[in-house]
Amino acid sequence: GARWYNHIAQFSADVRSSWPKADLPSGAPAKKKAPAKKEEEEDDMFGDDDDLFADDDGEAAAALKAKLTAEAKARGEKKLEKGRSMIVFEVKPYEADQDLEALAQGIKSITHEGIQNWGQEHKLVPVAFGIKKLVISVIVFDMKVGQDDIIDMINNKYEDDIQSIDVQAMSKV
Numbered sequence: 807g808a809r810w811y812n813h814i815a816q817f818s819a820d821v822r823s824s825w826p827k828a829d830l831p832s833g834a835p836a837k838k839k840a841p842a843k844k845e846e847e848e849d850d851m852f853g854d855d856d857d858l859f860a861d862d863d864g865e866a867a868a869a870l871k872a873k874l875t876a877e878a879k880a881r882g883e884k885k886l887e888k889g890r891s892m893i894v895f896e897v898k899p900y901e902a903d904q905d906l907e908a909l910a911q912g913i914k915s916i917t918h919e920g921i922q923n924w925g926q927e928h929k930l931v932p933v934a935f936g937i938k939k940l941v942i943s944v945i946v947f948d949m950k951v952g953q954d955d956i957i958d959m960i961n962n963k964y965e966d967d968i969q970s971i972d973v974q975a976m977s978k979v
Contacts, residue, residue: 890947890948891946891977891978892944892976892977893975894941894942894943894973894975895957896931896940896974897913897939897941897971899937899939899940899967899968900966900969902935902936907930909940913960913964916959918955918956918959919947919950920950921944921945921947922947923945924944925942925944928942929941941974
């Protein structure tokens with residue numbers, strides 16, 4: 807810093823005045839200009855507020871937040887009402903000689919307001935020792951019925967014939 811100032815001081819005032827004006831370094835004292843009052847008043851589009859980002863209108867902000875929250879909640883409820891899931895169940899019988907075709911038709915006859923429809927097809931998949939399991943699918947309305955409710959419906963109707971019911975897959979439709 808001081809070396810630079812000593813170097814510049816060696817030049818005459820006439821030479822220094824011919825140099826282009828530049829921003830002063832941070833250590834040099836700045837000349838203050840008096841602000842133009844009329845221009846400031848004309849250009850002040852936001853009133854007399856010095857802080858443009860201050861939240862002076864708390865009621866309006868609260869009302870806007872409440873409105874946005876209500877809209878988001880309504881959109882979410884509409885999605886939930888329309889929301890459907892496809893659930894694939896594995897139904898395992900107690901006995902190897904259990905008639906799984908009849909069981910599949912009986913399960914597909916179960917109705918509920920939350921069940922849109924049962925899958926057209928079902929599969930009989932070998933497990934072990936001649937025992938097969940029934941793989942069956944259903945599409946449900948999420949807001950009206952859940953997977954546990956359907957498992958309970960099947961168990962209540964066929965509790966003597968079914969060893970277990972597991973969810974093989976579940977996906978949103």
